[in-house]
Amino acid sequence: MAELAVPIPMTPRTFYPVAALPQNKTKMETIGKKYFNEIKLAETLTNVPGAIILSLIFTESAGNPSIVSSAGAVGLMQLKPQTGNDVIHLENKSKRLTAPEIELLKKHLGARVNGPLKQQYISHKIKENNYTGNVMTRADLQKPELNILLGAMLIGILIDQHYEQGVLRLDKALVRYNQGYFFKPGTGTVEQVLDRVKGRSREAYSYIIKVVGKNGLLETQSMV
Structure with a gap:
């Protein structure tokens, strides 16, 4: 697993x-073993540390690949088809999309991958004349290999956007993964940022400290 770029x-x-740390560590080890190949592949393709990917899987789905939230988010890393x-559109637009990523996407989506590759805008800005609708289905997102790759691509995009003066603000990347691409965590x-987020969404606040706080999932994974 790649090393973390933040303390x-x-x-x-x-x-x-x-008291929750031993149970959390055991559960993450179980998830990590079950999806080791998929996490390692996503880490290799996206350069997102496997420890971050595993933390998101634990937080989002507790390792259940079939879960669908009330909001329509699907699978291990809880992504909607839209x-x-x-994510594919943004990965391509940001010039992060690599040939091996495209190959893996085509493995699961076939020619349908061309839909998001041809998108000119992110979905909420899309106009009728350049968008043909979601090509991805819930069934697609219940495939662990595809779901983990897309989730890693998304957090990777957000991580790239939150290197500030050479320091990775993983807190900001995490809250945007949880609250949506256009969520604005602000400065400071x-x-x-935690105080500001707490005033707007207790769920989002908890999400950050679950992963990067004291006794959080990243710290727990480093326990011997």
């Missing part, structure tokens, strides 16, 4: 009590 924990704030389309220190 962990990023904040002394906690979500998980100390989001899956947009980690603690200032």
Whole structure:
């Protein structure tokens, strides 16, 4: 697994009590073993550390590839079909999309991958004359290999956008993964961002500290 580019924990704030750490570690180890090949492949293709991918799988779905949320998010990394389309579009637009990624996408989507590759805009800005609808289905997103790749692509895009003065603000990337691509975490220190996010969404606030807080999932994975 690639090394993290941020100090962990990023904040002394906690979500998980100390008593939860052994159980969390065991559960993550189980998920990590079950999906080791898929996580490793996504890590290799996107350069997103496997520890971050595993943390998102744990937080989003607890390792259940078939789960569908009330909002229509699907699978291990909880993506909507529209989001899956947009991730491919954004990966391509940002010039992150590589030939091996395209090959893996075609493995699962076939010629349908050309839909998001030809998109001119992200979905909420799309006009009728350049969009033919979602090419991705819930069934597609219940395939672990595809779901994990797309989730890693998305957090990778957000990570790239939040290197600020040479420092990775993973807190900002995480909250946008949770709240949506266009969520604005604002400026300031980690603690200032946490205070701002907490005032807007308790769920989003918890999401950040579950992963990068004290006793969080990234710290737990480093436990011997």
